[in-house]
Amino acid sequence: MPSYKAPVEDMMFVLKDVLGAGQVFAEIPAYAEIDTDVVENVLEEAGRFCTEILQPLNMSGDAEGCRLEGGVVRTPKGFAEAYAAFCDAGWGGLSASPDHGGQGLPRTVQILVDEMLSASNLSFGLFPGLTRGAYEAIEAHGDEALKALYLPKMIAGTWTGAMALTEGGAGSDLGLLKATAVPRGDGSYTVTGSKIFISSGDHDMAENVIHLVLARLPDAPAGTRGISLFLCPKYLVDRDGTPGARNAISVGALEHKMGIHAQPTCVMNYDGCQGWLVGEEHRGLAAMFTMMNAERLFVGMQGLGVADASYQTAATYARERLQGRATDIAGTAPIIAHPDVRRMLLSMLSFIEAGRALSLFTALEMDKEKFHPDPDIRRVSGGLVALLTPVIKAALTDFGFEAAVLGQQVLGGHGYIREWGQEQFVRDARIAMIYEGTNGIQAQDLVLRKLPLDGGRPVRTFLGLIRETLEQADGSAEAAAQCAALREALAHLEQVTARLVDGDLAGSDERNAAATDYLRLFALVSFGWLWLRMTLVVLKKGEGADAHARRKIALGRFFAGRILPQAGALARQIDAGSAPVMALAAGDF
Amino acid sequence: MKKILVPVKMVLDSNARPRVRTDETGIDVAGMRMSINPFCEIAVEEALRLKEAGAAEEVVVVSIGPAKAQDTLRQALAMGADRAMLIQTDETVEPLAVAKLLCAVAREEVPDLVILGKQAIDDDCNQTGQMLAALLGWPQATFASAVRFAENRLLVTREIDAGLQTLSLPLPAVVTTDLRLNEPRHCALPNIMKARKKSLTVCVPADYGIDIGRRLKIVAVRPPAGRKPGIRVATASELVSDLRAAGLV
Numbered sequence: 001m002p003s004y005k006a007p008v009e010d011m012m013f014v015l016k017d018v019l020g021a022g023q024v025f026a027e028i029p030a031y032a033e034i035d036t037d038v039v040e041n042v043l044e045e046a047g048r049f050c051t052e053i054l055q056p057l058n059m060s061g062d063a064e065g066c067r068l069e070g071g072v073v074r075t076p077k078g079f080a081e082a083y084a085a086f087c088d089a090g091w092g093g094l095s096a097s098p099d100h101g102g103q104g105l106p107r108t109v110q111i112l113v114d115e116m117l118s119a120s121n122l123s124f125g126l127f128p129g130l131t132r133g134a135y136e137a138i139e140a141h142g143d144e145a146l147k148a149l150y151l152p153k154m155i156a157g158t159w160t161g162a163m164a165l166t167e168g169g170a171g172s173d174l175g176l177l178k179a180t181a182v183p184r185g186d187g188s189y190t191v192t193g194s195k196i197f198i199s200s201g202d203h204d205m206a207e208n209v210i211h212l213v214l215a216r217l218p219d220a221p222a223g224t225r226g227i228s229l230f231l232c233p234k235y236l237v238d239r240d241g242t243p244g245a246r247n248a249i250s251v252g253a254l255e256h257k258m259g260i261h262a263q264p265t266c267v268m269n270y271d272g273c274q275g276w277l278v279g280e281e282h283r284g285l286a287a288m289f290t291m292m293n294a295e296r297l298f299v300g301m302q303g304l305g306v307a308d309a310s311y312q313t314a315a316t317y318a319r320e321r322l323q324g325r326a327t328d329i330a331g332t333a334p335i336i337a338h339p340d341v342r343r344m345l346l347s348m349l350s351f352i353e354a355g356r357a358l359s360l361f362t363a364l365e366m367d368k369e370k371f372h373p374d375p376d377i378r379r380v381s382g383g384l385v386a387l388l389t390p391v392i393k394a395a396l397t398d399f400g401f402e403a404a405v406l407g408q409q410v411l412g413g414h415g416y417i418r419e420w421g422q423e424q425f426v427r428d429a430r431i432a433m434i435y436e437g438t439n440g441i442q443a444q445d446l447v448l449r450k451l452p453l454d455g456g457r458p459v460r461t462f463l464g465l466i467r468e469t470l471e472q473a474d475g476s477a478e479a480a481a482q483c484a485a486l487r488e489a490l491a492h493l494e495q496v497t498a499r500l501v502d503g504d505l506a507g508s509d510e511r512n513a514a515a516t517d518y519l520r521l522f523a524l525v526s527f528g529w530l531w532l533r534m535t536l537v538v539l540k541k542g543e544g545a546d547a548h549a550r551r552k553i554a555l556g557r558f559f560a561g562r563i564l565p566q567a568g569a570l571a572r573q574i575d576a577g578s579a580p581v582m583a584l585a586a587g588d589f
Numbered sequence: 590m591k592k593i594l595v596p597v598k599m600v601l602d603s604n605a606r607p608r609v610r611t612d613e614t615g616i617d618v619a620g621m622r623m624s625i626n627p628f629c630e631i632a633v634e635e636a637l638r639l640k641e642a643g644a645a646e647e648v649v650v651v652s653i654g655p656a657k658a659q660d661t662l663r664q665a666l667a668m669g670a671d672r673a674m675l676i677q678t679d680e681t682v683e684p685l686a687v688a689k690l691l692c693a694v695a696r697e698e699v700p701d702l703v704i705l706g707k708q709a710i711d712d713d714c715n716q717t718g719q720m721l722a723a724l725l726g727w728p729q730a731t732f733a734s735a736v737r738f739a740e741n742r743l744l745v746t747r748e749i750d751a752g753l754q755t756l757s758l759p760l761p762a763v764v765t766t767d768l769r770l771n772e773p774r775h776c777a778l779p780n781i782m783k784a785r786k787k788s789l790t791v792c793v794p795a796d797y798g799i800d801i802g803r804r805l806k807i808v809a810v811r812p813p814a815g816r817k818p819g820i821r822v823a824t825a826s827e828l829v830s831d832l833r834a835a836g837l838v
Contacts, residue, residue, distance in 0.1 A: 041663060
């Protein structure tokens with residue numbers, strides 16, 4: 001049975017010591033009441049909730065799964081009670097606006113709680129995660145009447161949210177979707193269509209499910225510019241917010257899937273149900289995309305969270321499992337003494353802690369983008385968020401899955417059987433690479449849209465930050481090897497970036513073929529940068545550094561020596577261009 | 590009851606791995622994770638339940654310890670306590686000095702009930718509550734596994750060697766909590782936020798004119814010796830004779 005403890009100490013180290021979040025919060029009037037002490041209190045208590053209430057349901061929920069009974073989805077034993085406790089404790093409204101009953105905490109805190117939820121119970125974490133995505137979309141685009149009616153209950157968690165985008169014929173290319181919406185003349189619409197892969201599409205844990213459905217109006221232009229967003233509640237809501245008659249929404253089937261078995265992923269049928277327009281006509285996709293950055297960051301945290309859960313089990317196991325002989329150890333050695341086992345654990349951990357730092361860096365930029373009083377800072381932060389969002393979504397879920405596989409490998413056969421929970425982490429982590437835009441789509445987004453964004457300003461700013469840290473590190477003998485490794489990797493990244501933006505790799509096939517390798521290269525350099533930043537913080541503390549801080553030095557060196565050199569190989573792969581990818585004729589596959 | 594006073598202690602977290610100082614003077618807690626003593630947390634919970642049941646109007650928490658003990662008090666406030674006070678000192682305060690300080694606080698605050706953990710998990714003294722009751726001249730009920738308030742008396746069920754004993758106490762009284770009294774609540778997020786705004790006053794032992802000088806001498810603190818390997822015996826009678834030889838039966 002896995003035993004997950006939220007890494008609050010590391011979270012606080014990054015927030016306070018590396019990113020100086022306390023100072024940033026102090027500059028933002030909306031966070032006047034937030035300091036890092038209260039953040040720590042919140043994280044401690046959230047961690048306790050995840051460890052004591054959600055984690056014990058993770059394996060049982062996986063084994064039992066969801067059932068469709070008489071058209072209603074039944075969640076596994078204990079989920080409804082846990083969800084009620086989650087709502088009673090107010091966790092659903094953590095970062096929601098205080099105007100509608102939320103606690104107004106920063107995004108930085110939200111993503112850390114997301115990480116804990118994902119580590120302790122990914123299936124459960126999706127319920128509040130999707131509800132948040134839905135209420136943020138309604139808050140940003142809905143009219144006042146919709147907001148007043150739906151936001152308080154969704155923020156309290158009394159009603160949950162579902163995002164109905166994908167159809168059988170429209171996945172990555174939503175321009176192909178066929179669901180329709182026809183005005184009823186009373187301000188509402190009749191929505192008809194069938195959607196697949198709808199997470200939290202239906203369940204028995206809350207009194208209503210609020211679906212945000214993408215559909216086409218009768219006069220809609222073809223493609224992505226003809227899609228509108230509709231709010232369709234499972235139960236129609238009267239003026240004072242009481243759910244009444246059942247709307248014409250039904251569960252067609254539960255998807256049978258590889259992991260997240262406790263999460264009801266539904267085929268949903270909207271059979272002429274009543275819906276209300278959210279935002280402007282034909283602007284539905286744009287409305288969805290305003291909350292997409294936050295949702296993609298959330299999915300990145302899922303990869304990270306599962307990786308950490310797997311790591312914690314693997315590290316505990318490796319300390320206790322006695323197999324083989326090792327230098328300097330009498331008798332049978334714990335497997336953590338073996339260099340190859342250490343390589344696996346360190347690969348996991350050096351990714352996890354750098355990934356956490358990169359996510360927190362981005363979330364803090366998100367907080368600045370939204371609330372900072374200085375418009376110049378908001379603009380720069382917005383650019384960084386746009387640039388880093390696809391990197392976090394794809395890299396944290398790719399590396400997260402790889403980490404889960406390593407965590408399984410550490411346990412050998414015990415990682416493959418169910419008892420230790422490691423194989424569940426592998427199955428659960430896999431989805432995060434696929435949904436919310438596949439990682440291939442994220443890579444395309446990075447290369448085709450984010451690199452050229454604002455004349456290339458965001459990427460120049462980001463690379464400039466890395467060079468700045470390298471300059472600060474100049475002259476530090478302890479960090480010299482790390483600096484050299486980062487400088488080399490950064491040179492590869494800069495060179496490839498220039499070629500993709502307006503050099504020999506700027507053609508559309510070239511960019512497409514390079515995108516996934518490029519995103520990985522980008523992520524490795526970003527991780528290397530954050531390892532250097534963390535190392536410099538610890539070195540500056542000198543004798544005053546505590547045990548947690550001191551171990552960062554060893555981890556940073558491992559990353560620079562054993563992982564970061566992969567940047568060179570990726571650059572060479574990209575160098576080969578699209579020709580080897582396109583050489584084989586489609587018929588020859 | 591108008592007021593319940595709950596003394597709480599900050600201790601090394603039960604999940605932390607304690608390190609004995611090399612000079613054998615005690616445990617090195619620098620940079621270690623600290624939290625509220627579990628028995629104290631149970632005492633806070635019980636006080637809050639009494640208040641929520643209408644048996645008390647106000648719950649005040651008090652701690653004696655370093656500035657960081659404010660975190661412990663904030664947690665009690667987040668659970669639902671109304672206000673907090675810290676008697677700040679970086680010294681190790683022995684149970685008698687703690688009892689004297691709490692006695693002084695009780696004389697000032699005039700609570701109807703002082704409820705506190707039966708012991709702290711760091712030094713396991715199990716003395717403070719008893720000493721406090723003696724200093725105040727109040728009745729005491731230690732190791733409580735159930736507490737009920739009725740007709741201005743407190744019915745306290747105690748876990749004793751022979752089973753369960755129920756005492757009926759007039760107020761004011763001192764109660765110390767055992768592990769099975771209740772299961773402390775999870776703090777709700779809005780309450781964590783509200784706790785920041787609740788009153789937390791800080792003073793020092795000298796404000797009460799109490800001498801907290803040490804009266805006990807710690808000779809040495811050492812980690813337990815490593816476990817020796819066992820031996821395997823062939824038969825039950827061999828086991829019995831070995832145990833006899835070792836003087837264990």
